[in-house]
Amino acid sequence: MNAPRRSVLTGLAAGAVLALAACGTSGSSSATTAQGSSSSVGGTVTVFAAASLKEAFTNLGTRFEEQHPGTHVVFSFGPSSGLAQQVTQGAPADVFASASTKNMDQVVQAGAATTPTPFASNQMEIAVPPDNPAHVAGVKDLARSGVKVALCQAQVPCGATAAKVFDNAGVTVTPVTEEVDVKSVLAKVSLGEVDAGVVYVTDVRAAGSKVKGILIPAAVNASTSYPIATLVKAPNPAGAKAFTDLVLSAAGQQVLAADGFAKP
Structure with a gap:
């Protein structure tokens, strides 16, 4: 069975992200995976991520959709500085993964995230x-x-x-x-x-x-260190947590290591 289609946005496509975020968090699945029950995870998960994460996160997005049937991961890849600015200006996203602690700190200081976790370097x-x-x-x-x-x-x-x-x-x-x-x-x-x-x-x-x-x-x-955080105003908080958990899991770390990322 082919994995569900996943949209990938590049650069600073804030307008497209705003439209896609309207998909909301409807939908659920009773499937159980290695990450735990996915019964509360469904709908669209919007991830803002540094451009250098494109290959690894695209792979993880496919795995996430397989583990949580009915979900749809939408990525916006671009410079961490620009993505951080979008988040602090209110762009609706569920997860932010930065290639710099400096840009993540800007998001935290703006009250858009609270507990970032380093996941790679x-x-x-x-x-x-x-x-x-x-x-x-x-x-x-x-x-x-x-x-x-x-x-x-x-x-x-x-x-x-x-x-x-x-x-x-x-x-x-x-x-x-x-x-x-x-x-x-x-x-x-x-x-x-x-x-x-x-x-x-x-x-x-x-x-x-x-x-x-x-x-x-x-x-x-x-x-440089890469931190990840679920966002305070995430439209899909359950999906945000589940995707972040996948990145931080042993399976997620294996994907990152295969692409050449080092441990944080």
């Missing part, structure tokens, strides 16, 4: 086109004249974490483009529009043969 890696035209071998090469580098915008977790790497390495990197999220940086690299980009190790893995990864030594690398 991620480190940076250099991504280059498969033929590596600029012959990039390490972080210092990103500062070379003529090397075209793409980075995330400074307020986005992948941009802030890349800046820590440059500080650790003692280099100044001037990007030719600053993108809204890590997937946009990866796209610039895979299309050959830049010579290199600094992304998460999970994104290099997800890109497969489209890019080549250049490891950053542990002595200069930097990481």
Whole structure:
């Protein structure tokens, strides 16, 4: 049997999320799964999640719908900073998963969430086109004249974490483009529009043969922590808790580890 269809929203599609949230929390199921009885879980579960979580959370969304027949998981993937702003401005969502504790703290301080839990961490890696035209071998090469580098915008977790790497390495990197999220940086690299980009190790893995990864030594690398929280005004609180529980469960952690995420 095929898993129920699931909608995936990318970027800052707040309007679509507002419309989808109107689906409410109707529906229930008496099925029992490894996560416990799903009799109180049904309807639409809207999840705002960092762009770097797209592959892992899409997988978890499929599992969630299989475990809770009648549910429908709707994702909005994008920069954590932008998603946090949407949440604090009242966009209806059930769960927020951030690539930065800073952005989650903004949501908590606004009273939109109360008890975030770290569930994963991620480190940076250099991504280059498969033929590596600029012959990039390490972080210092990103500062070379003529090397075209793409980075995330400074307020986005992948941009802030890349800046820590440059500080650790003692280099100044001037990007030719600053993108809204890590997937946009990866796209610039895979299309050959830049010579290199600094992304998460999970994104290099997800890109497969489209890019080549250049490891950053542990002595200069930097990481970011990913917290998750159910939202205070979640339209579907039972669904929100159940999805968060899945992410934090052993099964959820296995999915994240398979995509290259480290423990929090």
